[in-house]
Amino acid sequence: MPIQGLEILQSSASLRGQPSGMRRVPFVSKYIDTSTCIGCKACEVACQEWNDLPSVPTRVEGTYQTLPTLHAQFWNLIQFREAEVDGNFSWLMRKDQCMHCADPGCLRACPAPGAIVQYSNGIVDVNPEQCIGCRLCEAGCPFNVPRFSAKTGKMAKCTLCVDRASVGLEPACVKACPTGCLHFGTKDDMVDLGKERVAQLKARGFTNAGLYDPPGVGGTGVVTVLKYADKPELYGLPANPTVPATIRASKGPVRWFGLLSMAAVVLGLVGHYIRFGPRTPPGPPPQPEPQKGEGQ
């Protein structure tokens, strides 16, 4: 059920409206500094606790990572990666979760009205009551985040703790982080904080440090400081994420083509009927046989 205190900016499979603006709220964002993450997983525990998610059986794959990948009941996963950059070994951690894109591909792909909403503060949330479990959000997401639960038949993902955020609290993961690598606030503030940290990192020799806030999806509600921002792939992040072209095509020009061509063909056929009418039914068939063989 959508959060009552926030207006809705965009809703899946619905006409685009503008919020009334009665209660203006700035876009919020989570700030993640991967350079100070120690991989303690306090955020994972806090997420499971706050969202009442049961533990998920895992597989040991010779890594500290809790699960191989995100799960319908595990929305916040610290990914552990080992990489060699410029001859230096690096242990890279990344917080894998919904990025809360300003232009959410999941919302664009979703066919169920109101199943995915973007609140006026930019948070992208799922409404399970409307979700039909078609899994098209998976196709729309450039970050491979939404997860389908066969158990519930619904999609699930990080909500950026919209229930907490809407009453002025930080998300559970931010609250739990012991190193201060997570912060929460308005998007502008978090971008400023990120720039500050990037400057520090650059001063310390990480010349390629940068802030991951990809413009291809209109910027994200989760900004990430990367030591090697020139190679986000090292962290498992796409370099230039966008809403997939196939999704934009099928929800845009192809759909318009379909609607217009169907209307055009129906009108054309009506026009044809008016102009040419039904083909004149054949009259009585010429019957040479009876005429010839009358005396038979």
Added chain:
Amino acid sequence: MTISRGTLVGPPPATQSTGDPAILAAGHHEDIVVGDRMVRFRAYTRILHWGVALTFFVCLFTGLPIWTPIFGWMALLFGGLQVCRWLHAWTGIAFAVLAFVQLIHWAGVMRMGEADRRFVRLGNFLAYMRWETHDEDVGKFNGGQKVLFWLSTLAALGLLLTGVVLWFPNLFGRELQRISLLLHDITFILFTLLIFGHIYLTIAEPGTFTGMVKGTVTTAWARLHHPRWYRDVTRTRR
């Protein structure tokens, strides 16, 4: 009453029956003359056709509200979008199976001949749409009907393959899921346009619809629309 092609029809339909002999004959036999009518489609053919049509339309009406919210109201006919989501998939399987059975049933008679290729040449087809052509060489199905059949079968195959990918995306990967969505949309749009044309020509050509309902058409109709079929069927006449 005359029943032609005596080899096909044994004694006239059951003696106690008071039904229309042409319609009774259409139960089991096609391509025969009964009185002033001809049996165009026997019961099996018709059941197959209407099975394909019914499953097609259930798929269409459950798919359209998923395609665009403009058709969201259609979902209410089935009990909501949640119902459409699974009904669409299962009916799609039924549609593909029936289309396949229909392919087996009609593949032979739908082979494109010289007259068929001539029929679908653009100039000729436009002339046909002005009710101006008459080709003595048109058989049981004209070129347009044959093209419709092959395109429909192709569309059914395409919709099945892309549909299965969309149903079980984890087995096929994200990129294939995305491409399948696009292809599923494009295929269904073109297919639906074809079906609009198919239905329209049944309306605009009086005497046609009854062939697929009762199974019989008048000999006059057959001579006008399918002269070679008429000749073939009546040639064996004693």
